[in-house]
Amino acid sequence: MQISGSGPIYDAETLEARPYRLPAGNVYETRFSEDGSHMAFNLGDSRRTSDIWILDLETGESRQLTHSHQGVPAEEMVEPELIRFTSFDGLSVPAFIYRPKEIKQGMKVPVVINIHGGPVEQYQPVYQPVMQYLVYSGYAVIAPNVRGSSGYGKSYTALDDVEKRLDSVKDIIALRGYIASISDMDTTKIALYGGSYGGFMVLACMAFYPRLWAAGVDIVGIVNFVTFLENTASYRRAHREAEYGSLENDRELLEKISPIHSIEKIEAPLLVIHGANDPRVPFSEAEQVVARLEEVGRHVELLVYPDEGHGITKLRNRLDAYSRTVEFLDRALA
Incomplete structure (x- = not known):
């Protein structure tokens, strides 16, 4: 999955789509929790190293879990x-x-x-x-x-x-x-x-x-x-x-x-x-x-x-x- 900023997530049983506002960047390598309440994902872009975020599927809130080191400033990329x-x-x-x-x-x-x-x-x-x-x-x-x-x-x-x-x-x-x-x-x-x-x-x-x-x-x-x-x-x-x-x-x-x-x-x-x-x-x-x-x-x-x-x-x-x-x-x- 590649999303930049926002996109829908579908319920596997009902196929109902729910839109979410995500942080700016490209989302990939997603994983869902066993109870289906949260989604973990990598977020990055072409100028920044990727980090792991977690999305609460009930509230729609995302928070960053890791803060990867990047030696070269993104502005140089x-x-x-x-x-x-x-x-x-x-x-x-x-x-x-x-x-x-x-x-x-x-x-x-x-x-x-x-x-x-x-x-x-x-x-x-x-x-x-x-x-x-x-x-x-x-x-x-x-x-x-x-x-x-x-x-x-x-x-x-x-x-x-x-x-x-x-x-x-x-x-x-x-x-x-x-x-x-x-x-x-x-x-x-x-x-x-x-x-x-x-x-x-x-x-x-x-x-x-x-x-x-x-x-x-x-x-x-x-x-x-x-x-x-x-x-x-x-x-x-x-x-x-x-x-x-x-x-x-x-x-x-x-x-x-x-x-x-x-x-x-x-x-x-x-x-x-x-x-x-x-x-x-x-x-x-x-x-x-x-x-x-x-x-x-x-x-x-x-x-x-x-x-x-x-x-x-x-x-x-x-x-x-x-x-x-x-x-x-x-x-x-x-």
């Missing part, structure tokens, strides 16, 4: 703009655009397309510290909810299943075309950034459409769906095969959509970041990328964190990885 662009097949795809606070007249800024993982996830206008850091560093950031994302209905979520996998990649290509219509963005300096499934999207875009990008950042991404499914934790395999296709029935398709078989076509510099203990997307995926690109003489850099798994979670590693990511982008897009 930017609000994203929600836009929609048209993909190759006419599909309307939503995206959030984060712009640097001050763009001088006639200036064009470099762009980072930030692709979420999942793929059944979605970007929302909530606090995104990495995107805010990239914006503070001088980059416009575009966060699309390509086909396969959640939050837009079951049909939208299923638009990238199995044999439709690369249609989501085409959404990013369409977004790149849309960027050309934005006067303050530099189409010669567009980088890709993504983690997990988003990392696959980065690698697929760079391998299958190599001349469109100035740089890429792949974080714990999939490069070979066959080896990924063979080596991922067994408890996840069946779940992932339902989304991507099975080793038994769809191996040929899995080979076709895997960027590893076109990885040598990548032209732009690539930064690969991975946790050595990743049980979901094993480190062997990153090793394949780096080995193949080094073999053909491409510019590839590797950051490995021995004490990380699927993603970068420890504060010291985040501070290191994200600052080195910006340094990499600054060099690549100079």
